[in-house]
Amino acid sequence: MMKTLISRRRLLKNGAAALAASTMPFGAAHAADKITIGAIYVGTRDDFGWNQSHAAAMDILRQVPGVSVVEEENVAETDAVAKSMESMINFDGANLILATSFGYYNPFVLDIATQYPGVQLRHCAPLWNPDTDPQNAGSYFSYLNQAHYVNGVAAGLSSISGKLGFVAAKPVQTVLSNCNSFLLGARSVNPNATVQVIFTGSWSMPVREAEATNALIDAGCDVISCHVDSPKVVIETAEARGVKTCGHNADQRDLAPNGFITGAESNWSTTYKIYADALMKGETVPNLIAGGYHNDMVMNTPFGAGATPDARAAATAAIKGLKGGKPIYVGPLKDNTGKIVIEGEVDNYAPELETMNYLLEGIIGSTT
């Protein structure tokens, strides 16, 4: 595990947003030939969240001459996804597959990559290990926590009570990292800010998400953010109760015309543009694309009516800081059980952040 992280770290430090492990063309037969891209989503394409963020950016690839995109939605993280990938390869001649859900990788993407060395597979999560995993596989992912930090800055200044709420699906690293960054963003402008988190235990369960939102508001939170697959219910429930919101994964501004502050979004079009360029040149798409604000892999939704002028100014400044490499995690930081978890200053792309399994002091909630 450590080795993966170190090598990825090395790749990132080199300043290369995109690093092609191999610039070999798809092979003589394919170079000028038709390219078929298979995209697989775990939920519906218009979920106002994770899947939509990918499906929307897929248009960039569709516009490349000679490229066609085939898509499947609602593909479970079971052998169903392995069979979907194989079916795309066998029936559609797919030569590049984009598997967008975390649980697709091991063992399914790995198995198919080994079985079909002539097909390129790219998976959306920081999992590909250049030393041990097949060379025709790869990863692309964004450090969305940077955008959640900006959410936090804007939320901290748009909140009156200083109590922020966070509806979370499961206590996994990406969720914890987004939640912690949200807190640190808020604390950077209001040292007394707190974040209360409620885990629903499921990536998509609308009734419980609504209950969680209501419970947070009843507990005094006046800004609600979230990390669930489809944030629509959370944003709309909070808006209906007159509470401000920060979005996640897709542009949710229109869902909350009064209270929307800003939202954390991955900018997949950056990745897909790099893929499209490579494809147009007849090159293999890069094995690893990762990053955050410094290379346009993440962005914040344009400010909504809920963002105060102070918040807008501070959030814009925070974005500028992140682009310049200003670290989010500056120690000493304690987790909310009192243990010191971060000693000094930590780079925003440091591998140690990828094993995060704690909630910072200032967050009300626990990971188990």
Add this chain to the structure above:
Amino acid sequence: MSDAVFMVMMAMFGGAIRVSTPFLLVALGETLTEKTGRINLGLEGNLVLGAMVAYATSYSTGSPWLGVLAAAGTGTVLSAGHGWICKLPKVNDIAVGIAFMTLGTGLAFFFGKPFIQPTAPRLDAIELGNWSSNPQVQQALKINPLFFVGLALAVVLWWMLKNTRWGLIIRMTGDNAAAARAMGISVDRVRLVATAAGGSLAGIAGAFLSLYYPGSWNESLSSGQGLMAVALVIFARWSPIRCVWAALLFGASGALGPALQSIGISKGYYFFNAAPYILTLIIMVLSARSQKAAHEVPGELSIVK
């Protein structure tokens, strides 16, 4: 600490009302159906299809109440299909129910894709909490009219079954079909009408989900509320009044998980979230042996033979 207790109590009270309504409506519909000796396990399909149709109608016409009506109509049609097929000899009503669950869910997902994105006008609540200055109390007492419809229906159904000629016909059909036929009652027709009426209530329950709480249409909207509510009827031993208590208990315990987390108790949240199921099972184990239960089963009901 008393603040925290108050918060949890209020959350459970509010949750009982918000979350229980779909359970209540489905359970009442199923009670009516089962009282005639027929079981319709497929109300989950009505609920999901009703939710989609209600949302789509509200979005297209701008009138959420028209959506509720459309959902009721859809539920009626779907369950009339169930009732009609079950009239045929040798057909298993439990199986047909599961078939309609699949069909209803399938149709809802198939035609529902274009309505996941848009925002439809939603049902309003009646604000009964304005006397209080506490925002949580105000929130808990924002109650959707459909909740009151459910309560009123429970009382009417209870009274109807007990005191009216229709009630007598329904009970007789459910307890002993042969005797009912001997009395000149058209058993099939009674069951058809009761199933269709039950189905319409399940459709309305779906409308409540998509148009009020949580108030959005998507494919994971129902987490089995329709199926669970059918099970609650057995739990409530075919009494409309006990259906109300069962639904309220289910709603309140469903609010427990998020409420406890909101006061900082989050260890083991999976079990708090599963509280409705655990609690129901415990109560059933403790109460099912009672002598009364055996008397209340409609004699013709296949599932509790």
Add this chain to the structure above:
Amino acid sequence: MSLPSASSVARPHRKPRLDPRSLALIEASVIPMGALLASALIFSLFLLMLGKDPIRFFSLVWTGGVASSFSIQNTLQRAAPLILTGLAFAVPARIGMTLLGAEGALVLGGLASALIAIPMMLGGWPVWLGLPIMALTAMAVGGAWVGLAGWLRHYRGVNETISSLLLTYIAVAIMNFLVEGVFRDPGSTNKASTMPLGPDWRVGDIPGTSVHWGLATGLIIAALLWVLMERTTFGFSARIAGGNLRAAQAQGLPVGRLAVASCAIAGACAGLAGFFEVAAVHGQANASLAAQYGFTGILVAFLARQNPLAVVPVAFLFGALAASGGLIQRRMEMPDATMLVLQGIIFVTLLTSESLYGRLPFLSVSQAGDRT
């Protein structure tokens, strides 16, 4: 009509061409086939109304589910868990119990097998011993979980349909709690899972295919359960109890033990499916175990009319529909729910056709007598 015809008297050695048993068999094939055809027609109408081409649709189902060796293996792989969960519903259904607990047994069985593997792997146990222990653990845990519903039904009078449904929700909660808590592998930062099985600790594929051994196991279990239900005293007693509980009790049949045993068998089947999901598919236990196989098994069993052998072809049908679903999405730009609609139509039509048994004039026993 009841008199033997002149020809059969004249040639006494010639048996009637169609005895009642083969007639019943023909009936049991003609009716479902006709119903499948009818549902294809209804679904074609549905497609035509939407302006889609039914011929293209069914040829894609053929391509995706049957036409190539890849397609067949895709179908078989998807059918494998459904055979076991279908059996899990069918067996207790024969005794008149409607159990919705297979999903929970699958999840807990899978989890248990993943957990018991950990000390064996760390202790360096031989795999040939370890894998069977994992499978048996999964069956024991699944069997105990659903057996509990049977026990509650008989000894506490708790309705088994509701208790098994509740137990399923509770099982998923237990699995999530344990997988995210004490048994979480520290490496599984973004999808909580148990410790991964080593490469030798995985159940492989049937040689020459890409279908895992769960399929072969399912076929064997289906055959065994058919023998159990059709050819043993246990099956005979179970059917009597399913037909008329009071009569069975009056005859002194051990109804309670029958009920608990049927449920335990059901749970063991589902638990075994969970074992294969862990050992052949995922290589660890996590939330993906709850993939609705348990609930789809209910549909499979009903279409198979609770016959353990018929569960197999019906599971293949469901497998083929699932296998071709992706192709339909990609080629016809129709949603994934298309297959759910088709399933619903097939299901409703097949169940409606049940009422035709014994009523098809050309298949009645008396007419067959005329033809001899």
